[in-house]
Amino acid sequence: MSIKRTAFGTIDDQEVEAFDIETGSIHATIITYAAVLSRLFVPDGDGRQADIVLGYDDPASYVQNRGSAGAICGRYANRIADARFTLDGETYSLSANEPPNHIHGGFGGFSKRIWTGEPDTANNAVRLTLHRPDGDEGYPGAVTASVTYRLTDDPALEIVMEATTDRPTVMNMAYHGYWNLAGHDSGHIRDQHLLIDADRYTPVGPGKIPTGALAPVSGTAFDFRSSRPIGTMIDDTTQLPEAGYDHNFCLNDNGQPLRRAARAVDPVSRRGLEIWTNQPGVQFYTANHFGKASAIGKGGAIYEKHAGFALETQNFPNAPNIPHFPSAVLRPGETYRHIMRIPFFIA
Numbered sequence: 001m002s003i004k005r006t007a008f009g010t011i012d013d014q015e016v017e018a019f020d021i022e023t024g025s026i027h028a029t030i031i032t033y034a035a036v037l038s039r040l041f042v043p044d045g046d047g048r049q050a051d052i053v054l055g056y057d058d059p060a061s062y063v064q065n066r067g068s069a070g071a072i073c074g075r076y077a078n079r080i081a082d083a084r085f086t087l088d089g090e091t092y093s094l095s096a097n098e099p100p101n102h103i104h105g106g107f108g109g110f111s112k113r114i115w116t117g118e119p120d121t122a123n124n125a126v127r128l129t130l131h132r133p134d135g136d137e138g139y140p141g142a143v144t145a146s147v148t149y150r151l152t153d154d155p156a157l158e159i160v161m162e163a164t165t166d167r168p169t170v171m172n173m174a175y176h177g178y179w180n181l182a183g184h185d186s187g188h189i190r191d192q193h194l195l196i197d198a199d200r201y202t203p204v205g206p207g208k209i210p211t212g213a214l215a216p217v218s219g220t221a222f223d224f225r226s227s228r229p230i231g232t233m234i235d236d237t238t239q240l241p242e243a244g245y246d247h248n249f250c251l252n253d254n255g256q257p258l259r260r261a262a263r264a265v266d267p268v269s270r271r272g273l274e275i276w277t278n279q280p281g282v283q284f285y286t287a288n289h290f291g292k293a294s295a296i297g298k299g300g301a302i303y304e305k306h307a308g309f310a311l312e313t314q315n316f317p318n319a320p321n322i323p324h325f326p327s328a329v330l331r332p333g334e335t336y337r338h339i340m341r342i343p344f345f346i347a
Contacts, residue, residue, distance in 0.1 A: 003119035003126065008033075009059040014114050016059045019126040021119075023151040025049070026344065033059050034071035034111040035128040035147045037177055039298070040157070045270035045346045050183035052271065054287070054308045057298050063112075065295045067287065068176040071111035072147050072161065073104040075132065075139050076328065077174035078248070078283060078317040081209045085320035087140070087329065088168055094138035101207050104176075106137030110145060111176065125150035134167060141167035141330075147175075156343040163336040171330040172315040173338055178287055178308030181266035181273070185301035189286070189309050190231025195263040196224035196284060198249035202316055212322050214250055222247060227263065230286065230309060244288035244306065248281045248317055258341060262311050265347045276341040277313035280326045285310040313340050 004020040008031050016033045027049075029039040038055045054069050056062050062069065083094040083102035095106035104111055115128040127148045134142045145163040152158060161173040180189050201222045202210040217223040221233035221240055235243050251259050258276040262284075265272040275282070291305030319325040330336045 003121055003124075005119060011059045011063060011114065016114060017117055019117055019119055021124055021126060021149070021151050023124055023153055024155055026151055026155040026157070028149065028151060028157065030117070030126050030128070030149050031059070032115045032117045032128060033062055034068070034113065035115045035130070036062060036070040037149060037175070038070055042271055042344050050186075050269070050271075051298065052179055052181055052183060054178035054180065054184045054303055055298055061296070066289050066293070067178070067295075068104060068111045070177045072173060073176050074110035074145060074163070074171065074173040075105045075137070075143060076102070076170055076172045076320070077104055077176070077312065077314055078172065079103050079207070079209055081207070081318050081321055083138075085170065087170065087320070092138055092140055098207070101209060108137060110173065115147075120148070123150055124152075139169055141165040141169035143169065143171070145173065147173070154343050156341060159340040159342070161336075161338040163330065164334070165330050166332055168329060168331045170320045170328040171336040172319070172328050173336070174283070174312040174314045175340060176310060176312055178310050179264065179273070180308045181264060181271040182269050184297060184308070185299060188304070188306040190234060190306055191229050191267070192309070193227045193265045193267060194224050194230050194309070195227040196249050196282065197252050197260045197262065198282070199225065199252055200250040202248045202250065202281075204247065208246060208317075210248065210316065210318050210322065212324070217249075222249070227265070231306075234286065234306070242288045244286040244291075246283070246285045246288060248283050248314070250281055250316070251277070251279070258339060261313055264309070264311075267347070270347045272345045272347045274343050274345075275311050275313065276343075278337070278339045279313040279315060281314050281316045283310065283312040283314055283317070285312065313338070
């Protein structure tokens with residue numbers, strides 16, 4: 001299959017490229033800024049195509065709008081408390097881009113960089129790479145990171161994130177895409193159904209930093225063990241002060257290489273997806289930031305609060321500072337490897 005490579009625009013006189021890949025009824029566009037999955041067309045129950053990921057028509061909009069739409073976040077996605085951590089007895093101070101904390105790799109994290117993209121026609125894939133120096137945003141170690149987007153005939157989207165380092169460091173890359181299974185321009189996602197395979201979640205305190213507890217979801221707004229509309233309890237501000245979700249769920253371990261994180265269905269279009277991963281957690285986020293400032297998306301679509309939902313498979317937030325959370329340490333000679341597999345189906 002051919003992979004189309006085109007210019008997508010420029011950022012600070014640097015060219016941003018786009019790559020188009022397709023298989024059967026699925027068509028994706030990946031751009032080199034932030035390694036963003038910019039478009040993903042999937043058919044509904046009647047065969048009608050719609051682009052089901054939020055995004056923008058030009059590089060400037062990806063830079064200007066909050067929310068990391070479709071981006072690969074790192075070196076450490078999500079939050080690190082007080083913008084510091086200790087590793088092998090040495091404390092490292094990171095950029096405090098969400099004072100006093102650090103989020104998504106800092107001011108110049110992976111989601112703020114132009115990656116190098118190469119098509120892999122034999123595997124119907126695009127591989128993007130990024131090199132960051134020792135001391136970048138305060139992190140130890142020079143790292144080489146990569147992400148491969150691949151479409152399979154199932155149909156499914158596979159996203160594989162990898163990284164190596166020359167000094168001990170911490171690593172937690174995440175795909176930060178927003179899904180709207182009715183189409184990116186169709187309004188809110190409150191009526192779309194979601195299941196999350198998690199018996200526990202990590203409650204948060206000030207700054208959305210986990211308290212360290214692993215709390216049961218039973219009897220709370222976080223119980224998605226059975227499929228239900230996303231909006232069922234979203235306005236319960238006693239549990240969800242922002243009237244929206246932005247929480248890490250501790251995925252159940254099925255003893256297999258990949259565990260199912262989630263299953264989502266739009267009951268009107270009947271589009272559905274599952275997310276499978278080798279990571280221990282998933283951040284469920286309902287695009288609450290668009291409530292403070294809406295954005296003009298692809299084709300002039302207006303993105304407002306709850307315009308999409310993110311399911312970011314990941315290590316737990318602030319894991320470098322909480323010993324009983326899964327380790328995020330990456331050492332020389334090791335390869336960080338984060339797998340997401342996203343099959344699509346008609347419900």
